[in-house]
Amino acid sequence: MAPLYLLLLLILPSLLAAPACAEEVPDRYAVLQAPRAAAAKEYLDPTFPLPQPPPAAPSCTVPVLSYSFGDTYGAAPAKASYAPPAGCPAPWSLVVLTFSASCAGDQYDRVAAVWLDGAELLRTTTAEPTPEGVRWTVRKDVTRYSALLRSPPGGVLSVMLENVVNDKYTGVYSVNVSLEFHGTPPYLSDAAASSSSPAGVASNDPEAPMLPDSYFQPADLIIPISDGIGNGKGGYWFRIQNASDSHSKFVTIPSSTYRAVLEVFVSPHSNDEYWYSNPPDIYIKENNLTTRRGNAAYREVVVSVDHRFVGSFVPFPVIYTGGINPLFWQPVAALGAFDLPTYDVELTPFLGLLVDSNAHEIGLSVVDGIAEWLVDANLHLWLDPSTSDVHAALGSYQTPRLKISRQYSTRLLEGRFKIKAKRRSSFSGWVKSSFGNFTTEVETELKATSLVEFTGDGKNKTVSLEAKQETKTLIRADTRKVIGKVEREAKYPLSLFTETEDGENGTSLITVTLSHGLSVETETETRAFESKEKLDDRQTAEGWMVVMDHDVVNGSVATTQAYRFSDEDREYERTIDVMDGAVLSDNVTESFSALAGAGAADACWRCRGRSCDGAGAAACRVHAGIAALQGPDQD
Numbered sequence: 001m002a003p004l005y006l007l008l009l010l011i012l013p014s015l016l017a018a019p020a021c022a023e024e025v026p027d028r029y030a031v032l033q034a035p036r037a038a039a040a041k042e043y044l045d046p047t048f049p050l051p052q053p054p055p056a057a058p059s060c061t062v063p064v065l066s067y068s069f070g071d072t073y074g075a076a077p078a079k080a081s082y083a084p085p086a087g088c089p090a091p092w093s094l095v096v097l098t099f100s101a102s103c104a105g106d107q108y109d110r111v112a113a114v115w116l117d118g119a120e121l122l123r124t125t126t127a128e129p130t131p132e133g134v135r136w137t138v139r140k141d142v143t144r145y146s147a148l149l150r151s152p153p154g155g156v157l158s159v160m161l162e163n164v165v166n167d168k169y170t171g172v173y174s175v176n177v178s179l180e181f182h183g184t185p186p187y188l189s190d191a192a193a194s195s196s197s198p199a200g201v202a203s204n205d206p207e208a209p210m211l212p213d214s215y216f217q218p219a220d221l222i223i224p225i226s227d228g229i230g231n232g233k234g235g236y237w238f239r240i241q242n243a244s245d246s247h248s249k250f251v252t253i254p255s256s257t258y259r260a261v262l263e264v265f266v267s268p269h270s271n272d273e274y275w276y277s278n279p280p281d282i283y284i285k286e287n288n289l290t291t292r293r294g295n296a297a298y299r300e301v302v303v304s305v306d307h308r309f310v311g312s313f314v315p316f317p318v319i320y321t322g323g324i325n326p327l328f329w330q331p332v333a334a335l336g337a338f339d340l341p342t343y344d345v346e347l348t349p350f351l352g353l354l355v356d357s358n359a360h361e362i363g364l365s366v367v368d369g370i371a372e373w374l375v376d377a378n379l380h381l382w383l384d385p386s387t388s389d390v391h392a393a394l395g396s397y398q399t400p401r402l403k404i405s406r407q408y409s410t411r412l413l414e415g416r417f418k419i420k421a422k423r424r425s426s427f428s429g430w431v432k433s434s435f436g437n438f439t440t441e442v443e444t445e446l447k448a449t450s451l452v453e454f455t456g457d458g459k460n461k462t463v464s465l466e467a468k469q470e471t472k473t474l475i476r477a478d479t480r481k482v483i484g485k486v487e488r489e490a491k492y493p494l495s496l497f498t499e500t501e502d503g504e505n506g507t508s509l510i511t512v513t514l515s516h517g518l519s520v521e522t523e524t525e526t527r528a529f530e531s532k533e534k535l536d537d538r539q540t541a542e543g544w545m546v547v548m549d550h551d552v553v554n555g556s557v558a559t560t561q562a563y564r565f566s567d568e569d570r571e572y573e574r575t576i577d578v579m580d581g582a583v584l585s586d587n588v589t590e591s592f593s594a595l596a597g598a599g600a601a602d603a604c605w606r607c608r609g610r611s612c613d614g615a616g617a618a619a620c621r622v623h624a625g626i627a628a629l630q631g632p633d634q635d
């Protein structure tokens, strides 16, 4: 994941001939000689299976790009032209981006992204190949980018995958990107029209104001907050090098904007790839260590408008497929590695600063960040179809100070570094559009506790991160009555124990126990509907590996993956047990309750050919064996 670091490695091989030092663990590794008898050819990342498009919906698949990424470090992204399919016009019920890749040889994991006219659609990282070859497919619901897909300003899709190919690292990544469009069949659009007001029209009953339907639909306009320098040469992402390295873009938004959300994409690399396990500089200095993975273990991504803080988040500590122990991630990729989480920051309270037809500066930075972070964002805007004269003003703005306490103790290579961080912010602002005068209040509380501890003369390392972010958004009508409420809680627990022992011939034996989670709960309540979504994705892994330089030469591991998603009408669970690259069990359980306004038949079509227990609460059950590696959604 660290092109710059790798370059150093190539130029100064002698510096890296020493065995992995304790302070360098975790590190990035490529699996060169580990036993591969059981190595899988197909990698996977269990996620909720994308909804099947409704029956009889017209659908079209547009192959957009096909490219082999050889020695591409520093090169311009691969580009292809894109136009929406004539046979499947918008509005779409579902749009899916498919990124499929294959690679054979030896290679590190690499970062990649897909942009449409500079707006990012997918941030991903690659699996590490074997000489026999591996492949995998990422499928992402990109319906929220409908505005851009419908009328792309330039019609250029770009893919950047920074790879380095030489005598030792031979793997070339072949990538295909396609887009799949599903229309809305007439029986559904008729049902939608009769069950609620038409899109974009709010209730005109002054006694019972409502959010317009368009509020919860894909935005009307998406403006990239990305690096367009040299037409995206080197990728459209901003490269953030340190805590004071803020990157920004000036944007002028339409004066009909009534809602704004900034969606941020981030991935840490090089010295910050394992930011959650970095010791403070004092430890590195006192021990005369050469590592540059420092600056302690707290990071927070901050968004600003005209240099004013408007939101922040602790990024999910994503692990790439070469990270910590690459054998853990064969063939189940680490959480989010194939489709990195993005982070939405509600900017509606700040529309008062933005809708004046002037250019405003949207900035991105990383608290305590060191080289390097790849960061960019999409500004999603919802427009009032009836007036281009929206008025807005910022109301209360509670200066959101970061409270951070650090307790450090060191004695030579032993040390204990604890950080507690907390940030609470509360903003409100009103927006008067043709829908009414709505006030949006956003309250956020972010709490993180991080511990990095070295014991046993630095040979043992314990890392733990508990990050939790709660966001509550209330939308009030002129009457002060709450007409919309969204509550979201995200938690990212990570714990890691590593023991390093010196082996023979300059090797190290590294034993790791890991537990990692991504849990997000979202509750939405409006006068028209209520919804509750819960995602809980967890991995535990343990095992050992023998490493020589950055190569894994032997090892044995076991990983358990448990993915759970539920909302008011379904529950989906997939658990996978893996040992030394072989899938021991892959169990899927799904159940559906009756959908509001739809009969069991509708619930049953979701079972997609699997047995359906019909009636009121339809349930489909699958017990997949080892063969069902691709998951039930791809059958």
Ligand SMILES: *[C@@H]1O[C@H](CO)[C@@H](O)[C@H](O)[C@H]1NC(C)=O
Pocket (backbone or CB within 6 Å): 066, 100, 101, 102, 135, 174, 175, 176
């Ligand atoms: C990409 O598409 C081509 C043509 O359909 C196909 O031969 C190739 O196997 C695909 N590669 C991947 C990685 O999916």
Ligand SMILES: *[C@@H]1O[C@H](CO)[C@@H](O)[C@H](O)[C@H]1NC(C)=O
Pocket (backbone or CB within 6 Å): 241, 242, 243, 244, 245
């Ligand atoms: C931060 O990074 C920027 C961009 O590389 C550089 O110009 C600046 O000098 C750096 N600042 C510090 C304090 O290192």
Ligand SMILES: *[C@@H]1O[C@H](CO)[C@@H](O)[C@H](O)[C@H]1NC(C)=O
Pocket (backbone or CB within 6 Å): 286, 287, 288, 412
């Ligand atoms: C670090 O280097 C300095 C200067 O060479 C030396 O005095 C000190 O003892 C070294 N510290 C350790 C822990 O090796």
Ligand SMILES: *[C@@H]1O[C@H](CO)[C@@H](O)[C@H](O)[C@H]1NC(C)=O
Pocket (backbone or CB within 6 Å): 391, 430, 432, 437, 438, 439, 478
């Ligand atoms: C909109 O509502 C807010 C809060 O009630 C009020 O302060 C503001 O004056 C109203 N704006 C307009 C244009 O009516």
Ligand SMILES: *[C@@H]1O[C@H](CO)[C@@H](O)[C@H](O)[C@H]1NC(C)=O
Pocket (backbone or CB within 6 Å): 455, 456, 457, 459, 460, 499
């Ligand atoms: C490291 O941790 C392991 C497992 O807890 C323990 O057995 C071992 O003694 C520790 N090593 C050192 C050098 O403290």
Ligand SMILES: *[C@@H]1O[C@H](CO)[C@@H](O)[C@H](O)[C@H]1NC(C)=O
Pocket (backbone or CB within 6 Å): 504, 505
């Ligand atoms: C260490 O290297 C020597 C000489 O190349 C070799 O004979 C020996 O088998 C190696 N030991 C291990 C454990 O790989």
Ligand SMILES: *[C@@H]1O[C@H](CO)[C@@H](O)[C@H](O)[C@H]1NC(C)=O
Pocket (backbone or CB within 6 Å): 553, 554, 555
């Ligand atoms: C890998 O480790 C296993 C178990 O310790 C051992 O039997 C095997 O010989 C090792 N393989 C290599 C290539 O060193």
Ligand SMILES: *[C@@H]1O[C@H](CO)[C@@H](O)[C@H](O)[C@H]1NC(C)=O
Pocket (backbone or CB within 6 Å): 575, 576, 577, 585, 586, 587
């Ligand atoms: C999958 O189901 C089988 C049979 O019920 C069970 O033995 C196994 O432990 C399950 N695997 C997981 C990962 O839950």
